[in-house]
Amino acid sequence: xxxxxHTNRALSNVFLSQGIYFVIAGIWPIxxxxxxxxxxxxxxxxxxxxxxxxxxxxxxxTFLVASLRNAPLPIVLGYTVAVSFLVMDVIYVxxxxxxxxxxxxxxIQLIFLTAVSIFILRKPR
Numbered sequence: 001x002x003x004x005x006h007t008n009r010a011l012s013n014v015f016l017s018q019g020i021y022f023v024i025a026g027i028w029p030i031x032x033x034x035x036x037x038x039x040x041x042x043x044x045x046x047x048x049x050x051x052x053x054x055x056x057x058x059x060x061x062t063f064l065v066a067s068l069r070n071a072p073l074p075i076v077l078g079y080t081v082a083v084s085f086l087v088m089d090v091i092y093v094x095x096x097x098x099x100x101x102x103x104x105x106x107x108i109q110l111i112f113l114t115a116v117s118i119f120i121l122r123k124p125r
Contacts, residue, residue: 008119010119011073011116011119011120012066012067012070012073013067014112014115014116014119015063015064015066015067015073015074015078015116016063016064016067016068017112018060018063018078018082018112019059019060019061019062019063019064019067020060020064021060021108022056022057022059022060022063022081023056023057023060023061023064024060025053025056025060025105026052026053026054026055026056026057026058026060027053027057028053029046029049029050029052029053030050030053030054030057033046033049033050036049039101040098040099040101040102041098041099041101059077059081062074062077063078075116075120078112078116079113079116082109082110082112082113082116083109083113085105085106085109086106086109086110086113089102089103089105089106089109090103090106093106
């Protein structure tokens, strides 16, 4: 079966991995806010952390479903979400608002952006 445009197995696997990451990262503060705060520092508005968690789960599920169903991958959503998390992580870590542990998330987002870019820019053989 032919794959839809803008998809291939390797790129689909990148979205699958990022989807798993987003779902796990989103579920964590919802099921155990105490351990999340212990790892990431104190929070003023836990409802906002939970909302970001739910959004992360929603995005992750979108990536998972597209990847597993061999559907067209949400490239624009992938880029914009990864850039958003990356920029916010870097800005707020460097300004001292959030702890350096958030740079791990920034690194994951950068890896995702790099992998997607490589697979999109690669010329088919």
